[in-house]
Amino acid sequence: xxxxxxxxxxxxxxxxxxxxxxLSALSCFEKAIExxxxxxxxxxxxxxxxxxxxxxxxxxSLCAEAIEREPKNSIHYLNLGRIYLLINKxxxxxxxxxxxxxxxxxxxxxxxxxxxxxxxxxxIPFLKRSNPLNKYLGVILKVLRLR
Numbered sequence: 001x002x003x004x005x006x007x008x009x010x011x012x013x014x015x016x017x018x019x020x021x022x023l024s025a026l027s028c029f030e031k032a033i034e035x036x037x038x039x040x041x042x043x044x045x046x047x048x049x050x051x052x053x054x055x056x057x058x059x060x061s062l063c064a065e066a067i068e069r070e071p072k073n074s075i076h077y078l079n080l081g082r083i084y085l086l087i088n089k090x091x092x093x094x095x096x097x098x099x100x101x102x103x104x105x106x107x108x109x110x111x112x113x114x115x116x117x118x119x120x121x122x123x124i125p126f127l128k129r130s131n132p133l134n135k136y137l138g139v140i141l142k143v144l145r146l147r
Contacts, residue, residue: 006041007032009029010040010041012028014044017048022048023048025044026045029041029045039066040075042062043075043076043080046059046063046066047082050083066079072103073104074100076100078097081093081097097112097113123141
């Protein structure tokens with residue numbers, strides 16, 4: 001059971017976030033941070049401001065600060081990765097998720113990586129993935145539903 005008002009607000013915010021209500025969660029996290037400057041609160045707050053307010057640069061810097069304060073907490077990497085996904089930086093998101101998994105196993109990160117899926121091997125494996133032949137053959141085969 002939460003001991004302080006900040007913890008109670010944080011728990012309420014987590015519940016709202018799990019239900020998909022990021023606006024309510026944002027309000028709870030913001031109030032919790034005003035009471036207690038906790039890296040975990042900041043990390044979740046960062047994700048919410050990115051999602052609700054579109055303040056991506058601020059969100060990224062808040063998560064980076066949280067990672068600096070608690071580098072072994074995978075929650076910060078989860079939230080930073082989710083922010084990168086919001087701004088369509090899939091490569092950065094995957095890299096961030098993997099860094100988080102190096103510190104500790106986190107089912108939410110694993111779920112995010114599973115949602116993203118894995119890439120198929122190039123059509124012509126001995127050529128680089130970026131080779132135009134591989135790119136266009138892959139597109140053509142995908143359109144024809146042969147791959």
